[in-house]
Amino acid sequence: MTLPVAVIGAGPYGLSTAAHLKACAVPTRVFGSPMVSWQEHMPAGMLLKSTPPASNIDAPQPGHTLFDFCQDVGERRFESDWDAIPVETFAQYGLWFQRRLVPGLERERVVSVERREGGGGFELKLDSGEQFAARAVVVATGLSGLARLPAELAAAVPDGPSASGPVSHSSQHSDLSVFAGKDVVVVGAGQSALESAVLLAESGAASVRVVARRKGAVRFGAAPDGQSPLKPDTPFGRAWSLYAFSYHADGFRHLPAPTRQYLVRRVLGPLGAWWLRERFVGRVLVTEGKRIVAARVESGRPVLTLSGEGDTTGTGAQSELHADHVIAATGYRVDVAAMDFLGPGLRTRLAVSAGGPRLGPGYRSSVPGLFFTGLPAAASYGPVMRFVCGTEYASPRLARAVAAL
Numbered sequence: 001m002t003l004p005v006a007v008i009g010a011g012p013y014g015l016s017t018a019a020h021l022k023a024c025a026v027p028t029r030v031f032g033s034p035m036v037s038w039q040e041h042m043p044a045g046m047l048l049k050s051t052p053p054a055s056n057i058d059a060p061q062p063g064h065t066l067f068d069f070c071q072d073v074g075e076r077r078f079e080s081d082w083d084a085i086p087v088e089t090f091a092q093y094g095l096w097f098q099r100r101l102v103p104g105l106e107r108e109r110v111v112s113v114e115r116r117e118g119g120g121g122f123e124l125k126l127d128s129g130e131q132f133a134a135r136a137v138v139v140a141t142g143l144s145g146l147a148r149l150p151a152e153l154a155a156a157v158p159d160g161p162s163a164s165g166p167v168s169h170s171s172q173h174s175d176l177s178v179f180a181g182k183d184v185v186v187v188g189a190g191q192s193a194l195e196s197a198v199l200l201a202e203s204g205a206a207s208v209r210v211v212a213r214r215k216g217a218v219r220f221g222a223a224p225d226g227q228s229p230l231k232p233d234t235p236f237g238r239a240w241s242l243y244a245f246s247y248h249a250d251g252f253r254h255l256p257a258p259t260r261q262y263l264v265r266r267v268l269g270p271l272g273a274w275w276l277r278e279r280f281v282g283r284v285l286v287t288e289g290k291r292i293v294a295a296r297v298e299s300g301r302p303v304l305t306l307s308g309e310g311d312t313t314g315t316g317a318q319s320e321l322h323a324d325h326v327i328a329a330t331g332y333r334v335d336v337a338a339m340d341f342l343g344p345g346l347r348t349r350l351a352v353s354a355g356g357p358r359l360g361p362g363y364r365s366s367v368p369g370l371f372f373t374g375l376p377a378a379a380s381y382g383p384v385m386r387f388v389c390g391t392e393y394a395s396p397r398l399a400r401a402v403a404a405l
């Protein structure tokens, strides 16, 4: 009997990969909670930064774009670069895609993956207790478990960040209206920080302040009509570099590790969407060029000690910021050690480079039969893997590589 391939993850990458594997007639079992990052770890009212053409989950056959979904369910059609998609619509699109193309999804957690003793393939264990063998495993676990909290903030909350405590991570909120009447500090300057700040202000927070390390960090992108028509079009806007990242992602693997690490961090890095500026200015206070050098909790309220930019000793002029709550919108960091479902035997054999598993052609890791896609693949395939539109490049290639095993 042919062993199945296991796909771990049911976000855009897991669902898209599974649909492509099915089209290649590869027996597949798919696990995860469908679109959970979009339903439980992003705030209600959020709008996607990616444009409608850049927000399709890639499918092997036509008829499964965001536009097709809107048409099918009679929802307003999101099609132009000027339309911003509500997170709720995108999550519903993902669920619709799952029902149509991955109906056999198993809503279970994979608790462990190990190499099979004395044979090829892997042994997987589910939280139901079931154990089974797979001939290959595709890890598409996205943002799960990778939320990053700066050490200074982590030190203030020994039990970890929490939505109801003094300090949280932005991924712990799906409803920011619970902060109505409160003073909230948001740490970070990316889209998630700036949009969370706006949503907090709009839902009645008494005051909202964004704290960013670098001077001039709070910036917003250009509207679609501000882009040069002489540069090639990409899902992220018009630019030659973005064209290479979007359509020649395989070439990224051949760059030196420090260059890849730098590019994954900086390209398409922290920048608010053009449509957010108007809602932000005048509503949200900004403290830029200040580093958090210490944080503590006094009578249940967080207190941040800030130091000026460039003062690495922390001995320069310092100031304190008091609030009711601090939200760290400080992003995600790929760390193989945090993928605790990968057994120790696998993790020690996994070659790592530029902060992620080192991947070869077809998204293969150094462990035969183990593949990674989505965010964990960004260190090898570039910044496009951090976004939904990267499914177009990744999923058909990965499925072909798995089918060829």
Ligand SMILES: Cc1cc2nc3c(=O)[nH]c(=O)nc-3n(C[C@H](O)[C@H](O)[C@H](O)COP(=O)(O)OP(=O)(O)OC[C@H]3O[C@@H](n4cnc5c(N)ncnc54)[C@H](O)[C@@H]3O)c2cc1C
Binding pocket: 008, 009, 010, 011, 012, 013, 014, 015, 031, 032, 033, 034, 035, 036, 037, 038, 042, 047, 048, 049, 050, 054, 055, 108, 109, 110, 111, 140, 141, 142, 143, 144, 192, 341, 373, 374, 375, 385, 386, 387, 388, 389
């Ligand atoms: C606030 C915010 C806004 C964003 N906005 C955009 C945007 O506008 N456009 C864009 O393109 N991207 C955006 N992104 C990035 C986006 O989240 C990713 O591109 C996308 O979610 C990646 O999809 P994924 O399938 O890799 O992972 P996820 O969507 O994170 O899905 C992970 C899946 O893995 C499953 N899983 C995890 N561990 C296990 C396990 N052990 N067993 C079984 N299943 C498991 C989960 O249940 C889930 O189904 C945003 C991210 C954030 C945080």
